[in-house]
Amino acid sequence: MISVKNLNFSYTRTPFIKNVGFEVKTGEIFGFLGPSGAGKSTLQKILTGLLTGFKGSVLVNGEAIGQHNNSFYENIGVDFEFPSLYEKLTAYENLKFFASLYQKHRDINTLLSKVGLLNDANKKVSDFSKGMKSRLNFIKALLHDPQVLFLDEPTSGLDPSNARVMKDLILNEKAKGKTIILTTHNMYDATELCDRVAFIVDGNIKALDTPRNLIMKRGASKIAYTYSDSGREIKMEVPLNKTSEDETFLRLIRTNCLLSIHSGEPTLNDIFVELTGRQLQ
Amino acid sequence: MKVKSLFLGDVRFQFKYGFYFIYLFFSILYIGLLFALPRMWREKAAVIMIFTDPSAMGLYFMGSMVLFEKSERVLNSIAVSPVKPWEYVISKLFSIGLISSVVSLAIGIPAGIVINPFFFIFGVFLCSCLFSAVGLMIACKITTLNQFILATIPAEILINVPALIWLFWYKKSWLLVHPGVCIMTLCSGEGAPLPALLVLFFWAVLFTVLACGTVKKMLRSVGGVKL
Ligand SMILES: Nc1ncnc2c1ncn2[C@@H]1O[C@H](COP(=O)(O)OP(=O)(O)OP(=O)(O)O)[C@@H](O)[C@H]1O
Ligand SMILES: [Mg+2]
Numbered sequence: 001m002i003s004v005k006n007l008n009f010s011y012t013r014t015p016f017i018k019n020v021g022f023e024v025k026t027g028e029i030f031g032f033l034g035p036s037g038a039g040k041s042t043l044q045k046i047l048t049g050l051l052t053g054f055k056g057s058v059l060v061n062g063e064a065i066g067q068h069n070n071s072f073y074e075n076i077g078v079d080f081e082f083p084s085l086y087e088k089l090t091a092y093e094n095l096k097f098f099a100s101l102y103q104k105h106r107d108i109n110t111l112l113s114k115v116g117l118l119n120d121a122n123k124k125v126s127d128f129s130k131g132m133k134s135r136l137n138f139i140k141a142l143l144h145d146p147q148v149l150f151l152d153e154p155t156s157g158l159d160p161s162n163a164r165v166m167k168d169l170i171l172n173e174k175a176k177g178k179t180i181i182l183t184t185h186n187m188y189d190a191t192e193l194c195d196r197v198a199f200i201v202d203g204n205i206k207a208l209d210t211p212r213n214l215i216m217k218r219g220a221s222k223i224a225y226t227y228s229d230s231g232r233e234i235k236m237e238v239p240l241n242k243t244s245e246d247e248t249f250l251r252l253i254r255t256n257c258l259l260s261i262h263s264g265e266p267t268l269n270d271i272f273v274e275l276t277g278r279q280l281q
Numbered sequence: 282m283k284v285k286s287l288f289l290g291d292v293r294f295q296f297k298y299g300f301y302f303i304y305l306f307f308s309i310l311y312i313g314l315l316f317a318l319p320r321m322w323r324e325k326a327a328v329i330m331i332f333t334d335p336s337a338m339g340l341y342f343m344g345s346m347v348l349f350e351k352s353e354r355v356l357n358s359i360a361v362s363p364v365k366p367w368e369y370v371i372s373k374l375f376s377i378g379l380i381s382s383v384v385s386l387a388i389g390i391p392a393g394i395v396i397n398p399f400f401f402i403f404g405v406f407l408c409s410c411l412f413s414a415v416g417l418m419i420a421c422k423i424t425t426l427n428q429f430i431l432a433t434i435p436a437e438i439l440i441n442v443p444a445l446i447w448l449f450w451y452k453k454s455w456l457l458v459h460p461g462v463c464i465m466t467l468c469s470g471e472g473a474p475l476p477a478l479l480v481l482f483f484w485a486v487l488f489t490v491l492a493c494g495t496v497k498k499m500l501r502s503v504g505g506v507k508l
Contacts, residue, residue, distance in 0.1 A: 042504075048361050050504030070363045078361045084354035088297045097293070100286035101362045140358070 001026040001148060001179040002047065007056035009046060017042060017054070017203040024181065029174050031190045032183040033268070034200035035278050040183040041081055043200070044150050047181065048078050061148050074103055077146035081153050081183070083133040084140075087126040091117055091136050094125060095143060102144035111139040115165060131158050138166060142173070149173060149180045155189055167193060187268035191215075197268070201276045214271050225261040227252050233259065283364060287372035291346070295376060298349065300342055307334055308384050315392050325448065327392030328468045331385045332444060336408040336464065339377045340436065343416030344429040346373065351424065357503050366497040370489060373417065374410045381409035389468065396470040403478060404467030407485040411460055412440070414488035421492075421499040460484040 002024035010016040017039055024030040032040040045051045047058060049065045049072075058065040063072050085094050092108060099105035112118045115135040125133065138154050151170065155163040170193060174180060184190055190197050191211040199207040207214060221240040226233055227248075238246045240263065252258045273279060295301060311330045318326055350356045359369065385405040389395040419432045444461025448469075456462045463477035463484075 045504035049501070050357065050360055052501050052504075070365050073361055073363045076361060078358070080354065080357055082354055084356075084358040086294065086297075086349075086355055087353050089293070093293065097286070097290045098358065098362070100290070101283060101359075101364055103363075 001028075001061060002030075002181070003057070003059040004047070005057045007043075007046065007054060007058060009042065009051065009054035011042075015203075017046070020056075020203070020205055022198060022205065022208060024179060026179050027174065027177045028195045029170070029180045029182055029193050031194035031197035032181065032200055033185065033187065033190045033197045033272065035185065038200045039203040040200055041152055042203075044078075044152055044181065044183055048076060048150055074144065075147040077141035077144065077149045079138050079141040079149070079151045079154050081156075083125070083137045085125045085133065085136060088124060090122045090124055091128070092121040094136070095140060098140055099143050105144050106142065108143075111142060114169060115139055116162070131162060134158060135162065135166070138169075142169075147178060149178055150183075151180065152183045153185070154182070155184070155186065163189075187272065191268050199272055199276060201278055206276045207271075211268055215266055215268060221263060221265045223249075223261060223263050225249065225252070226259040227257050228259055283368045284372050284375075287364065287368055288376050291372050291376035292379075294346065294349075295342070295380070298345075301380065304338070304380055304384050307338075308387050311388050312391055315388070323392050324394050324469065327388055327394050328448065328465060329445075330388055331405060331468050332408070332461070332464055333441070334384070334388075336381055336385070336405055337412050337437075337440075339374075339381060339409045339413035340416035340433055342377055343373060343413045344420045344433070345426070347417060347420035348424075348426060348429065356500070360500040360503045366500060367493045369500075370414070370417065370493050370496050374413045374489060374492075377413050378406045378409040382406045385468075394468060394470060397474065400467045400470075400474040400478060404464050404474075404481060407478070407481045408460070408464040411481070411485040411488055414485070414492040415440075417492045418488070418495045421495045 004023070005021045007017055007020040008015065020043070022030075032043060034040050042051070046054050047060055047065065049068055052066070060068075061072070061075055086097070089097070091112065095108045095111070099108060109118060109121070112121050115138065117132065117135055117139075120128070120132065125136065128136065134154065134157055138151070141149060141151065154170070155166055158166065167189065170180060170182070182190070182193060194211060196208065196210050197214070198205045209217070222237050223240055223243060224235065224237045226235050228234070236248065238249055243249060311334065315323055315327055315330070347356075350359070382402050382405050386395065386402070389401060395401045415436050416433070419436065420429060423429050423432060440461045443456060443459045444465050447456050447459075447462045448465050457466065457472075457477055457480055460481050463481040466472040466477040467474055467481070
């Protein structure tokens with residue numbers, strides 16, 4: 001569905017996006033994960049045809065970006081990282097206007113109610129809170145039922161329950177066979193939603209795999225336990241796949257002498273730090 | 282019909298952002314002024330008012346529309362929609378052209394200068410489109426209102442000065458190649474209207490085509506790269 005080869009791009013003279021290449025299959029949620037300024041939004045803008053002057057080949061939904069014509073956008077939905085709405089029009093008027101630019105569109109009120117905005121439909125967007133604007137911006141991208149969705153940090157600035165609603169809507173689109181590019185710096189969202197993630201740092205892809213493989217490839221899961229030895233609390237760790245070899249651990253279990261026990265998987269964040277030497281947030 | 286959707290969108294935009302209110306305010310002010318003036322000055326004054334106001338307003342309204350769309354990032358959304366550059370341009374020009382024509386009639390009829398309504402309305406409409414197209418081209422290239430106002434000064438001088446010279450002193454027919462002179466001819470009912478209309482049509486189409494090119498470039502580079 002999306003194919004990027006030898007992509008190079010810069011806003012200035014110094015190279016920024018360097019030799020990026022990846023493929024996204026139909027029906028996949030593909031994540032761009034990386035720290036601020038890594039080039040996630042830049043990549044997304046290239047994929048949606050908003051930046052000219054890149055080198056390399058970019059194919060989206062069978063069309064080469066740069067040679068695409070306007071009907072290409074009938075099947076592309078973009079949720080920008082900032083609201084892109086007429087501030088003085090109401091939520092409903094905004095959606096109605098944008099819907100009218102496409103050949104087909106979904107029912108506006110259904111979409112509004114899905115993100116809990118039906119009661120605010122006739123409020124001006126300038127009176128919306130930040131989270132309300134993000135939700136409206138998000139359904140604006142779904143309005144024409146596009147085959148490919150580009151979502152730039154859709155859940156940022158949302159409270160947990162609204163973020164949940166939005167993530168369910170994203171999964172719902174995937175279930176309908178839509179291809180989704182999801183940009184985020186939230187590793188939990190990436191782990192939960194993405195089939196595959198690309199770690200992006202300084203305009204490069206540093207790693208690309210399923211969240212599970214990325215986590216598994218690195219440090220195995222561990223068990224951490226504590227017990228008391230002549231009044232002193234002792235902390236121990238054992239890899240999950242070596243527990244049967246840990247005599248102390250087995251003895252403690254048999255004698256009910258464990259003080260505490262936790263298993264810990266590395267998170268995508270740990271892996272990110274390990275692979276790139278950079279923090280996500 | 283995308284042009285129709287865009288046109289309706291632009292009309293709603295102009296209404297909500299208070300453009301119609303400004304038109305109404307100026308129309309009432311101008312009509313009031315016209316009747317305060319001595320009868321012999323009334324016709325010339327009305328021609329100047331129509332030339333500088335309803336038609337030329339396009340220049341400024343276009344600027345503010347595009348600047349609003351830029352600052353609210355709506356242009357990004359339009360750039361990733363199936364809207365074609367010419368559809369964007371035509372709907373904007375027509376929406377402003379329509380209201381300009383209505384306001385010009387409101388000023389022209391009481392002043393008694395609408396001798397031939399066909400030439401009058403088409404003249405104002407084309408003139409408005411020409412100004413709007415110029416305004417659109419400038420607005421595509423700049424980012425702040427101050428830059429816009431500075432950039433419109435040369436455009437204003439180029440369009441206005443020859444027209445005023447023609448109206449007051451120098452009525453030579455070769456000046457008819459100038460679009461401002463054409464609109465003066467059409468509004469005042471002096472001179473031959475048909476050649477004036479054709480010349481004006483030529484200018485309006487030329488600048489509309491140029492504006493389409495500018496808009497195309499702008500939509501392809503809202504991501505932040507200057508072409
Ligand atoms: N329009 C622009 N002109 C020049 N430089 C830009 C432009 N937009 C972005 N940049 C630069 O490109 C780099 C990457 O920006 P980008 O917006 O792609 O980062 P990001 O990964 O999306 O970050 P964030 O997580 O903060 O959204 C930054 O150094 C930024 O300063
Ligand atoms: Mg970003």
